[in-house]
Amino acid sequence: MHGGCLVALVDAAAERLGRAAGPRRIEGRLTSSVPIETALDLVTEHRAETTSVSIRQDGQTLTSGGVLALPEPPRVSSWTGGDSGRSLPMSDQCLACGALNRLGLQAAFSFDDTGVWTRLAPRDPWRAGHHLHPALAPVLLDEVSWWLGALVMKEGGLTNRLTVNLHETEIPLGEPLIAGGRFAEVTPIDKRRTFWRTETSLRTAGGRLLATGSIVFRGGSEYSERQIPYFRSRTTPEAFREMFPAYG
Numbered sequence: 001m002h003g004g005c006l007v008a009l010v011d012a013a014a015e016r017l018g019r020a021a022g023p024r025r026i027e028g029r030l031t032s033s034v035p036i037e038t039a040l041d042l043v044t045e046h047r048a049e050t051t052s053v054s055i056r057q058d059g060q061t062l063t064s065g066g067v068l069a070l071p072e073p074p075r076v077s078s079w080t081g082g083d084s085g086r087s088l089p090m091s092d093q094c095l096a097c098g099a100l101n102r103l104g105l106q107a108a109f110s111f112d113d114t115g116v117w118t119r120l121a122p123r124d125p126w127r128a129g130h131h132l133h134p135a136l137a138p139v140l141l142d143e144v145s146w147w148l149g150a151l152v153m154k155e156g157g158l159t160n161r162l163t164v165n166l167h168e169t170e171i172p173l174g175e176p177l178i179a180g181g182r183f184a185e186v187t188p189i190d191k192r193r194t195f196w197r198t199e200t201s202l203r204t205a206g207g208r209l210l211a212t213g214s215i216v217f218r219g220g221s222e223y224s225e226r227q228i229p230y231f232r233s234r235t236t237p238e239a240f241r242e243m244f245p246a247y248g
Contacts, residue, residue, distance in 0.1 A: 005139055007164055010053045022070075024067055024165075028163075081115070088110065105136070105139065116180060146159055172204065176205040181200035
């Protein structure tokens with residue numbers, strides 16, 4: 001299951017438990033893959049300022065996280081993507097970039113020497129009344145973060161720790177959105193340089209800040225072995241060598 005979708009599920013569960021309305025921080029840690037066609041246990045705890053949620057299967061925690069009121073907003077880069085760039089490969093069924101996913105965002109991502117971004121007008125399945133569904137922010141920012149980490153490491157991988165700050169409680173309809181992040185803000189967090197933290201943002205085309213993300217990417221050859229052949233088949237040889245030179 002898409003990491004951003006799991007973080008959105010944590011937020012939805014917290015809402016059911018009565019979390020306070022308003023800007024908020026959603027945190028999630030993905031410790032194992034989560035099946036989508038299996039009954040799972042949802043364990044929750046609600047306190048005055050924080051709602052904690054864990055998703056478990058047979059007693060094993062697959063994902064855990066929590067929601068709390070947004071503290072002092074972090075400083076955010078004003079970068080909103082380049083004017084032109086190289087296209088990143090789309091998948092078929094990904095919730096963010098799946099070209100054939102009828103419920104997905106079907107977002108097309110680009111990159112240049114500065115960073116990764118997408119500009120899109122969200123599709124009808126993402127409408128929630130008079131606004132867009134709040135899951136849109138974590139799903140988009142998780143996808144941007146994956147590509148930031150992969151293109152810095154030049155390896156496949158996964159995102160396993162996600163922090164998404166929703167600065168606006170409602171994402172407006174009728175205005176194109178921009179999600180992106182810069183390579184300069186991708187930083188290693190361990191000595192082996194296996195884990196990398198990315199910084200991303202979601203804005204309206206007019207510049208209004210909606211959400212920010214600070215998400216950890218874990219990469220390595222064990223992930224590339226499974227993922228790289230898929231990407232090779234979906235991009236040009238020139239672009240692929242730029243993305244993953246060790247596998248070109």
